[in-house]
Amino acid sequence: MTIATTEQTLPSSQELGAMFWRFVLYAGLVLLGFFFIVPLAIVLLTSLRGQEEILKNGVLALPSEVSLRAWWVAFNESCVGTDCRGMAPYFWNSVKLVIPATVISTALGAITGYALTKYKFRGSEFFFAATIFGIFLPAQLFLLPTAQLLGLLSATNIWGLVLIHNLYGLAFTTLFFRNFYVQIPDEIISAARIDGAGFFAVFWRIIVPLSPPIIVVTVIWQFTHIWNEFLYGATFTTGTDLPITAALYAVTGPKGGIRDYGVEAAAVVIAALPTLAVYIVAGKYFVRGLTSGSLKG
Amino acid sequence: MSVRKLVLAALLGCATPFAALAEDKPEIELLHWWDGASARVVQKMKDKFEEEGGVWRDTTVAGEGASALTTLRARALAGNPPGAVQLKGPDIQEWGELGVLRGVDNVAAEENWNELLPPLLQTIMQHDGKYVAVPVTIHRIDWMYASPKALKAVGAEVPTNWDEFNATAEKMAAAGITPVALGGQKWQEITMFEAVAFGHGVEWYQKAFVELDEEALKAPEMISTLEQIRRMVGWTDSGMPGRDYEATAAMVVKGDAGFQFMGDWILGAFDKAGAEQGADYVCIPTPMSNGEKGFILNADSIAFFQVEPKQEIAGQELFAKIGMSKDFQHAFNQAKGSIPPRTDVSLEDFSDCQKQARTDLDAAVESGTMVKSMAHSMAVNNNIRAGIIDAVSEYINSDQTPEEGAEAIRLSVELTR
Amino acid sequence: MNNTAVKSSQPKIDSALQEKLALFVSLTPAFIITLIGTFIFLFWTIFMSFTDSTLFPGTDLIGLENYFKIWRFPRWQVATGNLFIFAPLYIVVCGGLGVAMAIMIDQNVKNESIFRAIYLYPMAVSFVVAGTVWRWILNPSTGVENLMHGLGFESFVFDWIARKDRAIYTVIIAQSWQHAGFVMALVLAGLRTVNRDIINAAMVDGASMATIYRRIILPSIAPIFVAVFFILSQWALKAFDIILALTEGGPGYATDVPSIFVRDMMFNRGQIGMATVAAVYMLLLLFVLMAIYYGYQLIFRKRVAQ
Numbered sequence A: 001m002t003i004a005t006t007e008q009t010l011p012s013s014q015e016l017g018a019m020f021w022r023f024v025l026y027a028g029l030v031l032l033g034f035f036f037i038v039p040l041a042i043v044l045l046t047s048l049r050g051q052e053e054i055l056k057n058g059v060l061a062l063p064s065e066v067s068l069r070a071w072w073v074a075f076n077e078s079c080v081g082t083d084c085r086g087m088a089p090y091f092w093n094s095v096k097l098v099i100p101a102t103v104i105s106t107a108l109g110a111i112t113g114y115a116l117t118k119y120k121f122r123g124s125e126f127f128f129a130a131t132i133f134g135i136f137l138p139a140q141l142f143l144l145p146t147a148q149l150l151g152l153l154s155a156t157n158i159w160g161l162v163l164i165h166n167l168y169g170l171a172f173t174t175l176f177f178r179n180f181y182v183q184i185p186d187e188i189i190s191a192a193r194i195d196g197a198g199f200f201a202v203f204w205r206i207i208v209p210l211s212p213p214i215i216v217v218t219v220i221w222q223f224t225h226i227w228n229e230f231l232y233g234a235t236f237t238t239g240t241d242l243p244i245t246a247a248l249y250a251v252t253g254p255k256g257g258i259r260d261y262g263v264e265a266a267a268v269v270i271a272a273l274p275t276l277a278v279y280i281v282a283g284k285y286f287v288r289g290l291t292s293g294s295l296k297g
Numbered sequence B: 001m002s003v004r005k006l007v008l009a010a011l012l013g014c015a016t017p018f019a020a021l022a023e024d025k026p027e028i029e030l031l032h033w034w035d036g037a038s039a040r041v042v043q044k045m046k047d048k049f050e051e052e053g054g055v056w057r058d059t060t061v062a063g064e065g066a067s068a069l070t071t072l073r074a075r076a077l078a079g080n081p082p083g084a085v086q087l088k089g090p091d092i093q094e095w096g097e098l099g100v101l102r103g104v105d106n107v108a109a110e111e112n113w114n115e116l117l118p119p120l121l122q123t124i125m126q127h128d129g130k131y132v133a134v135p136v137t138i139h140r141i142d143w144m145y146a147s148p149k150a151l152k153a154v155g156a157e158v159p160t161n162w163d164e165f166n167a168t169a170e171k172m173a174a175a176g177i178t179p180v181a182l183g184g185q186k187w188q189e190i191t192m193f194e195a196v197a198f199g200h201g202v203e204w205y206q207k208a209f210v211e212l213d214e215e216a217l218k219a220p221e222m223i224s225t226l227e228q229i230r231r232m233v234g235w236t237d238s239g240m241p242g243r244d245y246e247a248t249a250a251m252v253v254k255g256d257a258g259f260q261f262m263g264d265w266i267l268g269a270f271d272k273a274g275a276e277q278g279a280d281y282v283c284i285p286t287p288m289s290n291g292e293k294g295f296i297l298n299a300d301s302i303a304f305f306q307v308e309p310k311q312e313i314a315g316q317e318l319f320a321k322i323g324m325s326k327d328f329q330h331a332f333n334q335a336k337g338s339i340p341p342r343t344d345v346s347l348e349d350f351s352d353c354q355k356q357a358r359t360d361l362d363a364a365v366e367s368g369t370m371v372k373s374m375a376h377s378m379a380v381n382n383n384i385r386a387g388i389i390d391a392v393s394e395y396i397n398s399d400q401t402p403e404e405g406a407e408a409i410r411l412s413v414e415l416t417r
Numbered sequence C: 001m002n003n004t005a006v007k008s009s010q011p012k013i014d015s016a017l018q019e020k021l022a023l024f025v026s027l028t029p030a031f032i033i034t035l036i037g038t039f040i041f042l043f044w045t046i047f048m049s050f051t052d053s054t055l056f057p058g059t060d061l062i063g064l065e066n067y068f069k070i071w072r073f074p075r076w077q078v079a080t081g082n083l084f085i086f087a088p089l090y091i092v093v094c095g096g097l098g099v100a101m102a103i104m105i106d107q108n109v110k111n112e113s114i115f116r117a118i119y120l121y122p123m124a125v126s127f128v129v130a131g132t133v134w135r136w137i138l139n140p141s142t143g144v145e146n147l148m149h150g151l152g153f154e155s156f157v158f159d160w161i162a163r164k165d166r167a168i169y170t171v172i173i174a175q176s177w178q179h180a181g182f183v184m185a186l187v188l189a190g191l192r193t194v195n196r197d198i199i200n201a202a203m204v205d206g207a208s209m210a211t212i213y214r215r216i217i218l219p220s221i222a223p224i225f226v227a228v229f230f231i232l233s234q235w236a237l238k239a240f241d242i243i244l245a246l247t248e249g250g251p252g253y254a255t256d257v258p259s260i261f262v263r264d265m266m267f268n269r270g271q272i273g274m275a276t277v278a279a280v281y282m283l284l285l286l287f288v289l290m291a292i293y294y295g296y297q298l299i300f301r302k303r304v305a306q
Helices: A012-047 A051-057 A069-076 A088-118 A124-136 A139-152 A158-181 A186-194 A199-210 A212-228 A231-236 A244-252 A261-281 A283-295 B002-012 B037-051 B065-077 B089-097 B105-111 B119-125 B148-153 B162-174 B186-198 B202-210 B214-218 B220-234 B245-254 B266-272 B310-324 B326-336 B352-367 B382-396 B402-414 C002-009 C011-048 C065-072 C074-105 C112-124 C127-138 C144-150 C167-191 C196-204 C209-220 C222-238 C241-246 C258-268 C272-305
Strands: B027-032 B055-060 B084-086 B133-135 B143-146 B178-181 B257-261 B282-285 B295-298 B301-304 B370-372
Touching: A012 A069, A012 A261, A012 C074, A012 C112, A012 C127, A012 C167, A051 A261, A069 A088, A069 A261, A088 A124, A088 A158, A088 A199, A088 A212, A088 A244, A088 A261, A088 C011, A124 A158, A124 C011, A139 A158, A139 A231, A139 B065, A139 C011, A139 C258, A139 C272, A158 A212, A158 A231, A158 C011, A186 A199, A199 C011, A212 A244, A212 A261, A212 A283, A212 C127, A231 A244, A231 B065, A231 C258, A244 A261, A244 C127, A244 C241, A261 A283, A261 C112, A261 C127, A283 C112, A283 C167, B027 B037, B027 B065, B027 B310, B037 B055, B037 B266, B037 B310, B037 B326, B065 B084, B065 C258, B084 B310, B089 B119, B089 B301, B105 B310, B119 B133, B133 B310, B143 B148, B143 B245, B148 B162, B148 B257, B162 B178, B162 B220, B162 B257, B178 B220, B178 B245, B186 B202, B186 B220, B186 B257, B186 B295, B186 B382, B202 B214, B202 B220, B202 B370, B214 B220, B214 B402, B220 B382, B220 B402, B245 B257, B245 B266, B266 B326, B282 B352, B295 B352, B301 B310, B310 B326, B352 B370, B382 B402, B382 C074, B382 C258, C011 C272, C065 C074, C065 C272, C074 C112, C074 C167, C074 C222, C074 C258, C074 C272, C112 C167, C127 C167, C127 C241, C167 C222, C167 C241, C196 C209, C209 C222, C222 C258, C222 C272, C258 C272
Parallel strands: B027 B055, B027 B084, B178 B257, B295 B370
Antiparallel strands: B084 B301, B133 B301, B143 B257, B143 B282
16 A cells, blocks of 8 residues: 555535535434434433323323423332332332442452452463353343242342342453453562562552552443343342332333323333433443453453 | 351351341231232232231232242242232142141131132132132133123124124124224233133033143134134234233223123222223123033132241231131122122122122032133143143234144143143 | 561461462352352253253253253244344344444544433343333334324334234344444444554545445454354343333244243243253353354454464
8 A cells, every 4th residue: 555645625526425425424323313312202201291191192292291290109109019109119129239239249359350360370260261151141040049049048138139149240340350450560569569468468559549440340330230130130029129120010011000101101210210320420431341341251 | 058058148248138026916928919900909908907916018919820920939949938829729739739838727717617618619728628728709700891882882782692792893893993802911811712712612611721631622612712712803903912901991981892801800990990880881791602601710819828937827817817707808809899709798789790790600500610710720720821821822913723723722731741 | 466477477488378368268259159159050950951840949850851842832932933033133233233323423423422322321221121111112002103193194003012923023123222332332442443544545545435444444343243243142142121021022922032931931830840941952052152252263363363
């Protein structure tokens, strides 16, 4: 290839052509944006409408007047079976579940990732491969033994779910931290060790202060996944212990009664709000987690 | 085992997940699938239980029995079943065989259940000679609800056999009325299928769906049943997918639809919607091809699982007592559209449909034309039932020929053997 | 403290021992979790698939009987068949959409970050949320069809979700909606790593933009496409919640997939043996995928090395 540096002045017909393609490009982008934004817009709009109006005008329509009724009802009064305390208790269930599960699995992932990169031993690569093997396996494979394990521990409740999310979250968190710590030069560590710092001292004084970027990514990843998890939550907890996704399915899923779409829409938004908020506030880290979490392995 | 337990608990950093409160109040956790109008009725049960000083925990799994059974199985596998579970027919025996049910014989003896219950229900509720469940309702499945408005619009009478039914449906279709109101949920589909099958011969139904007789499953009655189903599916509307039964019932009330096939819990829904019997809907036994009179029985019952804490055992006994009490059976069934299992409850202030159900039930028992509901888990266990439901739902939602449909149903039964 | 006292007296040997001990302690949780949560559990599930377990796990071995019997279930045939319709189409639609979006966004678009954010947000919501919303949109009586009727287009029909032969495509729409943004993010990250000089040079040579993409840019990020393919096919295999929330596997069992079949068999029908067989078949499919992926990587790396 030759590199020519002569400036070219484009003929106007070409300029017009370029403008036309620009127009097509933006039209396409906007159309696609429409496809992605519409479902969210629908739930938001529906959640602001009254029940009669929805019955009269259908689910897909603009609100004729805005009311927060559905939000109030969904949060405080909607029924999961005969239990009409709204989504609120289930929302807090998920909060109670997601915090310890995220914190513990992140901490475990950090220490495991550190040990596997900075203290290599014979078989450490195999250890790592075995740890992250679980990433690929479908959850269905673990349904039965998980049920039995929870029985053994008599933990068919939120704590049981915390345990489950540690069992199946460690693979991801270890992967994240391991890939991050590999990039930290070993020299820093050896210098500290010569100064007499032990295993945990190095971790605490050197590694942890370097870790905030990957901690943010991991926490966001774990938070989103645990908050959104459905299969285990719906299978192993019942009644007052349901996490929000399972409660949402109970409110919007198959049932006997007449549907109140406004309330269902508000319930959908309530269930989606925390993860959407994380996405909006920390989208950069969210994307980073997404790409690194699924790429390697 | 205990080492593993310790290690994992320590791992979690929370060795005491939940400490039971040392309260002496009787406690019950009820797992059930009653929702919609029926859920309001469960409230009565709860109120009564709390009135008697108990602590009530409610675990509803919306939808139908299958989803509740999913939860029950998962929890039983995890060794933590609820104290009381809505469980029926052969499923009671199946769980009984596993030794996980607990008898409430002291209550049954004290309250003389043997005197109060019809013999059939006695055998269903007992395992190994012990009462392990309390019956709370008797539902009729072979009801057809017709819209008087729709009938009037085409100048037709209430049909009593399938030829009349089909002729009327044709007229309704021509007049722009949806002849058959059906919600596209598997349990609604199987309910309609069962009513239609029953309408093609009581004895055949008994052989095919209760005894699972290989020959009966291939019999001509099966083909004509499926042919009739195919016609009826053609008479449904496009709003069918996933529609709940209450919204479906509203079509009948408004006169937008002609007929709906559903158990009598729908009376509770009609009631809730303020519909009047006679003006907005009428109940008629399912059309019968040969003029027989019968009854498909579906009795709701609550089975008791082995539990450890003594408050929960006390809760089970209190529940059994309340469940069989005259007051409760009266109030619960009146509101639910069903009839009380206890034979000594007066039906004076019940609806006409309910009164007729009682009369027809007695007559059917007398003449041997009462059968147990396959669709609602009274006749076969849930494994077989789920297989048949899959096959029927597939038939309804595809263009299989009746012969293919019949073969699929037969195969589904064979695969459970 | 005791530790420091010991350390100062015999620094070398003891600190090495301490290091080993620390390493051991720090890896113990991961070891236990992996051993139990992955390997023992996996072994147990595979073992169960050779038994005749029904309601509760039993240990009566019946060999491969269930592995053959499962193929007689019409529903299992549909479920596996669906996987082979669903997976390729989903990969093509979702992958194609994602790549197209990435290329479009790569054209020095104004407000790029806004478009990116809009395309990607579905990744942040749960499958149950996505399934519920799409069910409303696709259901003829509440969604698009009803809307068009309301606007006066009485003959407009869009009832795929209710049609046995079309319902599986609605699952593809919903899941592609959720994942296309992710593909875009991955591909875009790849596009940004391509050396601009080469592109500029090609432009100066008079190559059209389309040619540049086809001949230079896209081939250079081939590994990303392979990764996308692998991730999407994995997700296709695992698809569960979204189908449950969207169609419940219906109408009939038209949108059933192995993951739903497993749960239904295990808990609804109480057929643990059959359910675990289905789960093991899922595992085998996954192994095939992994073999393809790693096989490709091996070849690719070799080629790069040469």
